[in-house]
Amino acid sequence: MAKQKTACLADIIGLLNRLCPPDLAEDWDNVGLQVGDPKAKIEKILVCLDAEDIAIEEAGRRGAQLVISHHPLIFKPLKRLSPIDMTGRVLFRAIKQDIAVVSAHTNLDRAADGLNDWLAERLGVTEVLPLEAPLSGNFYKLVVYVPRGHEDEVRDAILASGAGRIGAYDRVSFSSQGVGTFRGDQDTNAFIGNPGELVATDEVRLETIVSAALLNKAVSRMLKAHPYEEVAYDLIPLANERSDVGLGRIGQLDEAVSFQQFAEQVKEALGISSLKIVGDLGRKISRVAVCGGTGMSMFSAALRQGADCLVTGDVKFHEAQRAKAEGVALLDAGHFATEHIMVMELSKRLRNILSQQNFAIEVIEMTAERDPLVFF
Structure with missing residues (x-):
């Protein structure tokens, strides 16, 4: 058996870029390295949804030198670096504890075998294609x-x-x-x-x-x-177009079910006790579109491609009105629930690619994250 290799932060970023290439990210997004020394030795990685205080605390407690989050720690250019605000506080703590932070956001959303594929699979949607129009390669x-x-x-x-x-x-x-x-x-x-x-x-x-x-x-x-x-x-x-990547996914259920039955399946699959819906609970659902996080930007594409239902999060009042008028069922399972699945799924793929490269690195999943929005 070959001797396992050590890896630095730059090695990990390179492998992550294979899974979700940074050129897939939105122009406004800030994916990749947020804080850390590319030459730093990495022996343990913590995967989480958000690089918050509790993530850095858990990484330090469990001996991780790197946090890989979905949501970027730094979205906009910083005018100051101070622990008086949330981002500054996390950055201060990460630097003091010598913990790097890397984010994979809209590039992971768009990637082939990325977040939206995982969401579709979790909900039993098969034969999936991206909702978004094919991207220029x-x-x-x-x-x-x-x-x-x-x-x-x-x-x-x-x-x-x-x-x-x-x-x-x-x-x-x-x-x-x-x-x-x-x-x-x-x-x-x-x-x-x-x-x-x-x-x-x-x-x-x-x-x-x-x-x-x-x-x-x-x-x-x-x-x-x-x-x-x-x-x-x-x-x-x-000039090749890429039909395997893009925001959202659309596909088929194995068999048509009532909207009520599908809603119950979604709650069970995502481990949530409640959700918001728009539409007749008795209608039949067979063609389903999904877009994790805030996905109503994909509603027109879902409508155009014949979706009976769109599963997403963060649905606004007037968006719900439009869906009702257009006769498309909406299922708002929340931003957290539709994206938190990335913790387990990305961890699996990181373990696999690290093993293939023979790197001696442990990947752990954050256990303390909870949806900040709860129903009372």
Whole structure:
């Protein structure tokens, strides 16, 4: 059995970015590192919904050096850093206890196998697709020419950056063989051939897909692994749309049930005792849309795609009126309940990817979080 490796904060952020790429986040969002030294050694991670005082306290008590939260600790630029307000207080405590905070928010909401997929699965919704219109892929095709016999080393370096991911598949690449020609001047130190000599050599064309967010990293690793002094490579912008990512999900129940029965199923699945509803309890529900957190921005998409019901949180009065008028059932299960499932689900995936990378890191789930809104 291979010896387990130690990891620093930068390693963990890189692995988290594979699960929920930061380029999926909304422009207004602040995902990724909130506070901490990227070189800090990480041995234990606490996963939570909110990086509040109690999260930092629990992390310190249980020996975690990193807190990964869903909601970002810092949403807006800080004009001051002081413990007199909530954000400053948490930052002060985290810094004093040498605890880093990283957040995965709307990038986790949009990701393939992300929060909204987990919510749909929890509620028994299958055959799911994103509610949001397909996103521009913001991808590049990376093509590089490698002398035969060195292609595996270069390919592994590129794919280790996170390139080569399409939906649920990773390490996606293609290779073909050909003959490359070149001639260097007297100042060159060619890997093959001599200065002033025309060289024809067997080469392999490697190509893969890489997101814009990972492009610099992929190219840097490729250049480092490549044996040539001057590397011939192409970066080709792609117009591919991504149908596997986006806000919200819509799909089917295994069989149609009454709205009342479905509401009871949702309460049981999310572990809540009450919820708010709009619609006739006797109507049949089969096509269900979900959007964790504050998801009424996806109502028009749910209506357009034929949803019988939308499950979300934070529904406002006039939004409820519109749903009633449009004949779409609404089920407000609350912001907390529709998002808190990320603690368990993200923890599972982190344990899996850390194990694959052979990192000696424990992932623990926060136990003290509660919905701040309760029915009296």
